[in-house]
Amino acid sequence: MSLPCPRPGFGLYVHWPYCTRICPYCDFNVYAAKDRDPAVLLDAVAADIRAHAQAFRELEGPLDSVFLGGGTPSLLGPAQIAGIVETAHAGFGLGPGAEITLEANPRDVLRADLEGWRAAGVTRLSIGVQSLDDAALAFLGRDHDAAAARAAVARALPRFASVSIDLIYARPGQSRESWADELQAALALGAPHLSLYELTIAERTVFEKRVRRGEIQPMPDDDQAALYELTQSITERAGLPAYEISNHAAGPQHRSVHNMIYWQAGDWIGVGPGAHGRLTTGQGRIASLAHRRPEAYVTAAASGQPAWASHERLSPLDTAREALAMGLRVESGVDTARIETLAGRALDTAALEDMQANGLLRLRGGRASLTPQGRLLADRVAAEIAP
Ligand code: SF4
Numbered sequence: 001m002s003l004p005c006p007r008p009g010f011g012l013y014v015h016w017p018y019c020t021r022i023c024p025y026c027d028f029n030v031y032a033a034k035d036r037d038p039a040v041l042l043d044a045v046a047a048d049i050r051a052h053a054q055a056f057r058e059l060e061g062p063l064d065s066v067f068l069g070g071g072t073p074s075l076l077g078p079a080q081i082a083g084i085v086e087t088a089h090a091g092f093g094l095g096p097g098a099e100i101t102l103e104a105n106p107r108d109v110l111r112a113d114l115e116g117w118r119a120a121g122v123t124r125l126s127i128g129v130q131s132l133d134d135a136a137l138a139f140l141g142r143d144h145d146a147a148a149a150r151a152a153v154a155r156a157l158p159r160f161a162s163v164s165i166d167l168i169y170a171r172p173g174q175s176r177e178s179w180a181d182e183l184q185a186a187l188a189l190g191a192p193h194l195s196l197y198e199l200t201i202a203e204r205t206v207f208e209k210r211v212r213r214g215e216i217q218p219m220p221d222d223d224q225a226a227l228y229e230l231t232q233s234i235t236e237r238a239g240l241p242a243y244e245i246s247n248h249a250a251g252p253q254h255r256s257v258h259n260m261i262y263w264q265a266g267d268w269i270g271v272g273p274g275a276h277g278r279l280t281t282g283q284g285r286i287a288s289l290a291h292r293r294p295e296a297y298v299t300a301a302a303s304g305q306p307a308w309a310s311h312e313r314l315s316p317l318d319t320a321r322e323a324l325a326m327g328l329r330v331e332s333g334v335d336t337a338r339i340e341t342l343a344g345r346a347l348d349t350a351a352l353e354d355m356q357a358n359g360l361l362r363l364r365g366g367r368a369s370l371t372p373q374g375r376l377l378a379d380r381v382a383a384e385i386a387p
Contacts, residue, residue, distance in 0.1 A: 008266030011065040011258050012088050014045060015272030016073035017294060020105075024141045024206035025168075025199060029274030029292050030071050041272075041294055042080055044301035046087045048271040048290070051306045053091030056279060059267065062093030065258035066121075067101045074104035078116030085121040092269075094121075099162075099257040101126055106144040106152035114159045124256075125156045126164040126195070132185050133178070136171055141206075153189045162254050164193035169231070170224040171199050172217050179227055180234060187238045192254040194240055195247050196231055198224050225376050232372060243331045245375050263330045265323035271307070273297040285314045316344050317387065325382040333362070333369025343387035351384040361385070 018033035018041075066088050068081065085100060094100075101124040102117060109127060117125075129149040131137050137145055144152075156163045167186055169179050186194065201207050201218050210216040219227075235241060240248040244263060249255045261268055270277030274292040278285060288311040291297040300307035314322070320343030327334030340346050352368070355361035360374035360381050374381050 008264040009064045009257065009261035010059070010061065010092075010266060011067060011261045011268040012049070012063055012092070013258070013268055013270045013272075013275055013277070014066065014068045014073070014084055015071060015270070015275040015290070016041075016068060016076065017071040017273045018075060019070065019072045020075070021141070021143055024210070025202065027202035027205050028071065031294060033072070033075060036294075038076065038080065040298055042076075042083060044298040044307065045084060045271050047301040047304070048297075048307045049084075049087045049091050049269070051301070051304055052269045052271070054304075055306055056269075056281065058282060059092065059279065062095040063088060063098055064095055064266075065099040065101070065261060066094070067103075067258040069101075069103045071103075072105050072108070073102055074108035074112065078113055078120045081117060081122065082120035099123055101256070101258055103128065104152075104156075106149045109152035109156055110148060114155065118159055123160060124162040124164065125160045126166065126193075127152055127156060127191075129153065129165045129186070130168050131171075132167075132182050136174075139171065140168065150189060153191055157190060162193060163191045164195060164256070165189065165191045166195045166197065168197050168199050170219045170227050172219060174219065174227070176227065176230055180230060183231065183234050184238075187235070187240065192240070192250040193248065193256065194235065196235075197246050198228065228376060229372070241331075242375075245329050245378060260330070263326045265319075265326060283313060284316075285319045287312050287314050316342060319343075321382075321386050324386060325379065328368070328370055328378055328382050331369065333367045335366060336363070336368050337366055340387060345387050347387050348385050355381055355385060 015029065017029050017031050018036055019030050020033050022030055022032060066085060081102065088094060100121045102122045103126045105128055130140055130142055132146045132149060134145050153163065153165060165186055201211050207216060211218060232242060235248045240250050242248050243255050247256065247259065267279050268277055269279065270288060270290060273290060273294045275290045277288040288306065288308045290307050291300050291309040297307050320339050323342055324334055324339050336347060352363065356363060359371055360377060362369050362371055370378055370381060
């Protein structure tokens with residue numbers, strides 16, 4: 001199965017699962033960095049990249065993006081990052097304008113050799129600011145304060161082609177006014193990309209236990225929706241409209257190339273503990289999941305094969321449904337003919353009409369896209385119209 005043009009892109013995701021401490025809301029695959037030797041995992045990541053290159057010679061490089069996410073990959077120094085980038089380059093090639101993103105903790109940004117990271121190939125820093133309110137940062141269990149976050153962004157901006165800030169809003173008890181002030185303050189920092197996430201209480205987190213004990217009251221859905229709408233109007237006025245449900249950019253050149261690969265159903269290799277991948281091969285589209293525990297991952301990577309805990313060939317229908325659900329998240333929506341070609345059958349016409357009549361979906365120029373109201377119900381719309 002080959003995907004029609006325009007080429008949705010080809011990326012490499014590297015999951016670095018270690019953090020100096022574990023935040024109480026986090027449900028990512030993370031482990032305390034204490035006493036861990038990064039060299040062991042770095043060797044495994046390199047072996048896994050090489051194993052993918054060997055197993056999938058048919059994949060056409062060069063890579064459009066490399067994303068070092070986590071966890072906290074900003075615990076890695078320039079030489080360690082350069083090693084990953086060089087292995088990726090040797091395996092698949094890196095396009096001349098390839099985006100290389102490093103997720104970074106503000107404290108690491110303040111003490112790191114930023115020129116070294118840049119020389120290692122990093123073009124884009126995604127900084128986990130999370131809040132500009134000290135009390136909120138303490139609530140979120142972060143190891144930095146607002147002053148450190150501001151200083152980190154100021155230090156990064158002149159040194160990288162693009163800088164993104166992550167913020168978490170819809171926190172318990174957060175008022176419209178305080179979020180508006182905080183968002184304005186974040187915009188004033190001058191980063192050309194913002195990722196704005198509503199706080200979700202995920203299973204098996206410290207916050208979930210606190211909710212069960214009645215210590216935390218999650219924000220009601222209606223209040224969250226009101227803050228989402230407020231977020232859209234403030235960011236639009238500031239020239240950073242949403243190009244995806246939670247992501248905002250000051251122009252197309254600042255959009256995340258890597259995340260667009262996910263949203264446009266491109267191909268990506270996932271390495272590192274617990275990383276997901278999607279690869280379109282002669283045998284169809286492969287969904288892979290790497291071993292989650294670092295020890296199991298390291299053992300698997302030593303075999304010379306991709307360090308997968310599991311993989312499956314997605315059916316054409318599952319491929320199409322995933323492409324639809326992800327593609328609807330983007331402001332430009334999905335090419336309906338592409339979804340139908342992938343599925344081998346048509347979208348649900350009655351549901352399409354229904355969603356339009358309810359003001360949740362637009363159909364224009366062969367593309368289906370969510371209206372501002374539809375963005376609040378993206379998963380439901382995708383499920384309703386699915387082929
Ligand atoms: S630093 Fe990020 S990845 Fe690590 S525990 Fe906190 S939220 Fe999760």
